[in-house]
Amino acid sequence: MKKIxxxxxxxxxxxxxxxxxxIxxxxxxxxxxxxxxxxKGLVQQWRGEKYQVYLLPKLKxxxxxxxxxxxxxVRTIMDSAGTGQIGDGKIFVYxxxxAVRIRTGEKGEKAL
Ligand SMILES: Nc1ncnc2c1ncn2[C@@H]1O[C@H](COP(=O)(O)OP(=O)(O)O)[C@@H](O)[C@H]1O
Ligand SMILES: [Mg+2]
Incomplete structure (x- = not known):
């Protein structure tokens, strides 16, 4: 099993x-x-002042x-999450x- x-x-x-x-x-x-x-985030402007926003909201x-x-x-996420612009995100696989389903005690792929 892998975590995406x-x-x-x-x-x-x-x-x-x-x-x-x-799918x-x-x-x-x-x-x-x-x-x-x-x-490293992006530069925004507010009332003529430029400032760096280091952290942008994302969903994990x-x-x-x-x-x-x-x-x-992975291919499905790539195809549906992309805009072609910088900041589209990343995918990591572990x-x-x-895995255990708490209710039944099933383990491994059966628990997914
Ligand atoms: N090396 C990394 N390790 C952990 N999280 C990352 C890493 N690179 C990017 N991220 C996460 O993915 C989000 C989107 O990254 P993105 O701006 O699309 O990457 P890049 O600018 O490197 O192409 C970031 O806001 C951050 O939450
Ligand atoms: Mg980026």
Missing amino acids: EAIIRPEMFESVRDALLK GCQGLTVSEVEGHGKQ LEIVARDRDVELI DVST
């Missing part, structure tokens, strides 16, 4: 969620986060999936050692 962690633009969430539902993605965790990538999606589904999920 995607940092996306908050305004792209509905598009990503709809695309994930379409039959089972579960999803979403958190509101702040971060920056290469550009976490999906734990079977190994064989990872490629499709190994997951196990």
Whole structure:
């Protein structure tokens, strides 16, 4: 199993969620986060003064999936979260050692 962690633009969430539902993605965790990538935020102007905003609001999606589904999920997020502009976000994939469904005690892929 793998965990797919995607940092996306908050305004792209509905598009990503709809695309994930379409491919039959089972579960999803979403958190509101702040971060920056290469550009270290952006420069804004207010009443003629320029100032640097270092942290921009993003959404973090976490999906734990079977190994064989990872490629499709990553491609689906790429296709639905992108605008082609800087700040579109990133996807990280991690190994997951196990999962447990608390209600039944099912373990591993059966718990997803
Ligand atoms: N190396 C990283 N480690 C952890 N989070 C990152 C990293 N790079 C980017 N992020 C997260 O992804 C968000 C979007 O990054 P983005 O601006 O699209 O990346 P970049 O400018 O590097 O192409 C950031 O706000 C941050 O939350
Ligand atoms: Mg950036």
